[in-house]
Amino acid sequence: MAAADPNTIKQVKTLKMPGDLLSVARVPGGDVLFVGNDWGKIYRVDWSGDKPETKELIGHTSYVSGLVLAGKHIVSGSWDRKLIWWDAETHQQVRTVENAHRKWIRHVAVAPDGKTVASVGDDMVGRLWDAVAGKLLHELQGHDEKTPQHFRSKLYTCVFSPDGQHLATGDHLGRILIWAVATGKQVAAVEAPSFYHWDFGRNNHSAGGVRCLAFTADGKRIAAGGIENRDVAIIQGTPLVQVFDWQKGQKTHEFKVGKDYVFESLRFQHEGAWLVGAGGGGAAAPKLVFFDLEQKKVVVEVALTIPLHAMTLNETSDVVYGAGRGYLVRWDLKR
Amino acid sequence: MPRTARHQGCGSPEHAISRRAFLGSASGLLLGGSGGLNMLGSPLLAEQMKRDQKRALLIFLSGGASQFETWDPKPGRHTGGPFQTIQTSIPGCHICELLPEIATRVHRHTAIIRSVDAANTDHDAGARVVLRGARLGNDGVKYPTLGAMLARELMQADSRVPDHVALYTAEVGLTINAQPDAAGFLGSRYDPINILSRLAPEGTRLPEALTDLDHQERGQLRDLLSKEFLKGRERDGTAASHSAAYSRVRGLMSCETLFDISQEPDRVRARYGPTLFGQQALVARRLLEAGVPFVRLNRGWWDSHGENFDIHAEMVPELDHVMSVLLDDLEERGLLQNTLVMTFSEMGRTPDINTMRGRDHFPRLSATLTGCGIRPGVVYGKTNENGTDIAEGRVTVPQLFATIFKALGIDHQKEYTANDGRPIALTNAGARPVKEVLA
Numbered sequence: 001m002a003a004a005d006p007n008t009i010k011q012v013k014t015l016k017m018p019g020d021l022l023s024v025a026r027v028p029g030g031d032v033l034f035v036g037n038d039w040g041k042i043y044r045v046d047w048s049g050d051k052p053e054t055k056e057l058i059g060h061t062s063y064v065s066g067l068v069l070a071g072k073h074i075v076s077g078s079w080d081r082k083l084i085w086w087d088a089e090t091h092q093q094v095r096t097v098e099n100a101h102r103k104w105i106r107h108v109a110v111a112p113d114g115k116t117v118a119s120v121g122d123d124m125v126g127r128l129w130d131a132v133a134g135k136l137l138h139e140l141q142g143h144d145e146k147t148p149q150h151f152r153s154k155l156y157t158c159v160f161s162p163d164g165q166h167l168a169t170g171d172h173l174g175r176i177l178i179w180a181v182a183t184g185k186q187v188a189a190v191e192a193p194s195f196y197h198w199d200f201g202r203n204n205h206s207a208g209g210v211r212c213l214a215f216t217a218d219g220k221r222i223a224a225g226g227i228e229n230r231d232v233a234i235i236q237g238t239p240l241v242q243v244f245d246w247q248k249g250q251k252t253h254e255f256k257v258g259k260d261y262v263f264e265s266l267r268f269q270h271e272g273a274w275l276v277g278a279g280g281g282g283a284a285a286p287k288l289v290f291f292d293l294e295q296k297k298v299v300v301e302v303a304l305t306i307p308l309h310a311m312t313l314n315e316t317s318d319v320v321y322g323a324g325r326g327y328l329v330r331w332d333l334k335r
Numbered sequence: 336m337p338r339t340a341r342h343q344g345c346g347s348p349e350h351a352i353s354r355r356a357f358l359g360s361a362s363g364l365l366l367g368g369s370g371g372l373n374m375l376g377s378p379l380l381a382e383q384m385k386r387d388q389k390r391a392l393l394i395f396l397s398g399g400a401s402q403f404e405t406w407d408p409k410p411g412r413h414t415g416g417p418f419q420t421i422q423t424s425i426p427g428c429h430i431c432e433l434l435p436e437i438a439t440r441v442h443r444h445t446a447i448i449r450s451v452d453a454a455n456t457d458h459d460a461g462a463r464v465v466l467r468g469a470r471l472g473n474d475g476v477k478y479p480t481l482g483a484m485l486a487r488e489l490m491q492a493d494s495r496v497p498d499h500v501a502l503y504t505a506e507v508g509l510t511i512n513a514q515p516d517a518a519g520f521l522g523s524r525y526d527p528i529n530i531l532s533r534l535a536p537e538g539t540r541l542p543e544a545l546t547d548l549d550h551q552e553r554g555q556l557r558d559l560l561s562k563e564f565l566k567g568r569e570r571d572g573t574a575a576s577h578s579a580a581y582s583r584v585r586g587l588m589s590c591e592t593l594f595d596i597s598q599e600p601d602r603v604r605a606r607y608g609p610t611l612f613g614q615q616a617l618v619a620r621r622l623l624e625a626g627v628p629f630v631r632l633n634r635g636w637w638d639s640h641g642e643n644f645d646i647h648a649e650m651v652p653e654l655d656h657v658m659s660v661l662l663d664d665l666e667e668r669g670l671l672q673n674t675l676v677m678t679f680s681e682m683g684r685t686p687d688i689n690t691m692r693g694r695d696h697f698p699r700l701s702a703t704l705t706g707c708g709i710r711p712g713v714v715y716g717k718t719n720e721n722g723t724d725i726a727e728g729r730v731t732v733p734q735l736f737a738t739i740f741k742a743l744g745i746d747h748q749k750e751y752t753a754n755d756g757r758p759i760a761l762t763n764a765g766a767r768p769v770k771e772v773l774a
Contacts, residue, residue, distance in 0.1 A: 037415060038417070061411065061419070062419065063417040077418040097695070144441060144620035150609045152652060203507055203636040203638075204510070204634075204636065205646060205649050207642065232646070234638075235693075237693050283691070307691075325690050
């Protein structure tokens with residue numbers, strides 16, 4: 001079957017939601033999503049009928065920055081440092097790990113088999129959890145706690161490889177570490193310094209960071225998204241996606257698209273036909289951008305009216321869901 | 336210009352002699368002594384200075400630090416942002432979790448004011464408001480800033496240390512969106528020595544081709560010519576100011592080592608930390624200890640229209656640590672009881688969080704006053720539950736100034752005479768100190 005064609009993309013649904021939507025997870029096989037927002041709320045959204053149905057899940061007290069569906073559970077992570085396991089059917093809390101991280105949890109990912117959950121936070125540690133029992137499996141320590149200028153760093157994102165054997169984590173300095181999931185050992189490091197900007201003279205603070213990651217379908221390369229920042233007071237700079245052969249530590253692709261927004265989410269088409277990046281906040285209107293790695297070109301750019309902070313695809317990659325400022329958006333692609 | 340009573344330390348002749356002896360010794364060390372300037376080398380001198388002279392330090396959070404992410408958090412509100420709060424050592428008072436070190440100290444010497452109304456949301460204009468007591472100079476008067484007024488009021492007549500030093504971490508705030516101090520009609524003596532992105536002023540060393548004797552002789556010649564020139568021009572503020580500035584050059588040069596933090600023990604330098612702001616804070620402490628009456632530490636740039644929370648996550652912990660260490664150090668040296676440490680910005684930041692997860696400009700802000708003349712452990716004023724406005728205890732900038740002057744024992748209603756002969760009070764008419772925060 002041919003891959004869905006990004007050139008046919010069409011926005012088909014929008015749903016106004018409370019707050020800024022920061023995380024999204026989709027229930028396989030339908031149009032049911034869970035989204036987390038900046039008010040500490042999680043919403044189950046059944047978008048399958050004519051009239052969307054929403055249900056609120058209350059448990060966090062700060063930004064819900066990570067949300068995944070792991071088997072029968074929803075696992076959410078927040079800047080309140082908590083990881084919460086929820087029953088995906090009853091929406092009751094099954095388990096809460098208070099202080100799962102010593103600082104703010106920035107992202108949560110789930111392995112393709114649903115058996116392992118990863119979380120990253122500004123304590124600069126990645127953690128691997130048994131998705132069923134909630135047991136801590138490994139602590140992944142290797143990201144520097146401080147920047148070279150002696151300020152606290154940030155650990156923004158993580159993603160599992162398609163075969164589930166590796167986890168990639170990306171930090172404020174543009175450092176991407178690859179970990180063996182089975183052992184918790186670091187197996188590779190990729191340097192992407194373009195994502196970090198230290199402004200000594202003008203503002204005397206930093207900006208940037210690897211904000212999102214995605215493995216290629218064969219797991220051999222890793223794509224990183226963010227911005228090459230110019231002004232740290234407002235988000236000004238060049239939205240940036242770089243792709244690396246992580247085993248060799250070599251950059252294979254670089255895309256700079258538009259200006260003044262940050263790529264906050266990346267997803268590969270499930271067979272690797274294309275990569276899509278969602279633009280988040282910035283001084284200019286963000287974009288949804290499709291990349292062809294083989295041709296090393298941008299396929300299509302879609303202007304967004306809201307910044308998107310999270311994005312996911314359906315199983316066949318012909319539906320794109322974006323979660324952003326006050327809205328959930330669905331786009332369809334044709335084959 | 337009416338004569339006004341100034342703080343002259345204890346005012347005793349011994350004090351003046353001691354200061355000269357101290358500075359002479361500093362100069363001697365600079366010009367060939369070994370071992371560096373150890374201002375605590377004479378315990379008697381140090382103790383005397385600590386006991387008597389009042390000083391002021393402004394930690395100006397240039398660019399507009401967020402009150403929500405510092406002193407006035409709103410947890411659980413839509414305007415509150417992601418951070419949690421922590422209980423401080425003042426019962427019932429919570430501040431942002433980014434300030435854990437300060438949280439354990441606020442009861443000792445600090446008052447928090449959560450209701451300052453700058454009535455302005457522009458960097459330049461806001462700075463003119465909060466640094467000049469809401470006097471914008473639209474009437475043609477060049478009003479002095481708070482720092483210049485405090486330098487004048489707290490300076491010692493025979494002092495050879497600078498009266499006014501401002502250390503900037505970032506170019507924005509000094510040369511871009513300019514917010515520097517200025518002496519205005521008080522004359523250039525009270526203008527700051529501005530130090531940008533470094534620890535010491537440039538140009539305080541003699542050129543290699545010029546000997547110290549040559550320099551002294553040139554100075555004497557200049558003094559002679561200046562005195563002749565000033566005859567009949569005694570009311571010419573510009574000429575007098577120009578002459579005064581030259582006469583202080585050698586004093587400033589003799590103070591070069593005050594800016595040299597390598598004179599401090601390793602453990603002290605380590606305590607302040609490796610960042611520029613930390614190192615500048617250590618310079619500030621050395622200057623205050625040596626008798627500089629007003630120092631401004633300008634930590635910028637807090638303007639966080641984008642990614643407000645990431646910016647504050649980076650900058651507030653540094654403020655927390657450096658401010659805590661500085662207060663402890665001043666206290667341990669017996670200086671804090673006579674030193675007023677102030678923190679505020681030219682504005683606050685909006686309750687609304689914009690599409691860049693930033694906060695924009697907002698006229699309400701928080702301030703802290705610590706040390707000299709302050710009633711510790713006070714939280715004054717209140718914003719409403721979402722922080723969208725002041726609910727209780729609005730403090731105008733003239734009121735804030737009156738409070739600062741009062742804390743330092745300065746009559747805020749006394750008058751200067753501007754160049755055109757107009758009487759100008761230290762604060763606008765009707766400004767009253769906030770007595771609740773005063774000891």
